[in-house]
Amino acid sequence: MSAQASVLFDAPGPKARVRNHIFSGIVVILVAFALWSLYRGFADKGQFTAEKWKPFVDMDVWTTYLLPGLKGTVVAALLSIVLALVVGMVFGILRLSDHRIVRMVAGTIVEVARAIPVLILMIFLFALFSDYKVFKVDDLALGAVVFALTIYNGSVIAEIVRAGIKSLPRGQTEAAVALGMRKGQLMRLILLPQAITAMLPALISQMVVALKDSALGYQITYIEIVRSGQQLGAAQQNTIPALMVIAVVMIALNSALTFIATKVEQRLRVRRKTRGGAVLAADSVLTDAAPGVDLAGTK
Secondary structure, eight states: OOOOOOOOOOOOOOOHHHHHHHHHHHHHHHHHHHHHHHHHHHHHTTTTTTTHHHHOOOHHIIIIIIIHHHHHHHHHHHHHHHHHHHHHHHHHHHHOOOHHHHHHHHHHHHHHHHHSOHHHHHHHHHHHHHHOSOOOGGGHHHHHHHHHHHEEEEEEEHHHHHHHHTTTHHHOOOOHHHOOOOOIIIIIIIIHHHHHHHHHHHHHHHHHHHHHHHGGGGGGOOOHHHHHHHHHHHHHHHHHHHHHHHHHHHHHHHHHHHHHHHHHHHHHHHHHHTTOOHHHHHHHHHHHHHHHHOSSOOO
């Protein structure tokens, strides 16, 4: 049976299918050759000998290097993700304000924060916090990492929030205004519940970015898993195996974060379907909260 045509492109014919199979086979062969060459290069340098990997079965190595680094990565990532979500929500809503001056100020802050590289922001904040003794000495690096990640990712999330709200049908806003809902009620009961569900894939991606960018903290002496892996490699003379283990740990962390966020997204979508949508929920809230008062606010 011939392949069915897609909405986006015509189904390939017999010759095109054969050509696609040939190209796919060539790509697979090239990728396999590249991986084999990489493996042989490491093997020739003795990176896969038992002595290089023996330290990873020693619990003292994990408690001294890897587990403290993992804790630092998780703490910095969680704090920055939570704070970035709050900052992003606030500035995303401010960028939709009815007041032009508020929109301009919020937009300027967001654009400037997005334009500054995270590493430069970390170094600047680390020096600033050191000069003014904002944090204790032991918490200086953590504070700089968290604030830098919060500022950058918060600005990106602000744009995601603004775009997600703007993508909703304008008729919902007009209907809510016609019913007498205030701007706060409109945003809280109608727009945000729908926008958050639509924004979750982009928010998940930004959370993963925040988790990975926490590794930049090693430049300001913050103890996270990449810095711990480098210290372990220098101490045990197995830098390449140590970085490979770190890569596996980071992949596992990112996969876990993506899995959790995806499950939350699926649950939110199911709740929206079972509850009949945000508009119906908003109408019921208004009706229950103000019996004897019509939706326009008159007795």
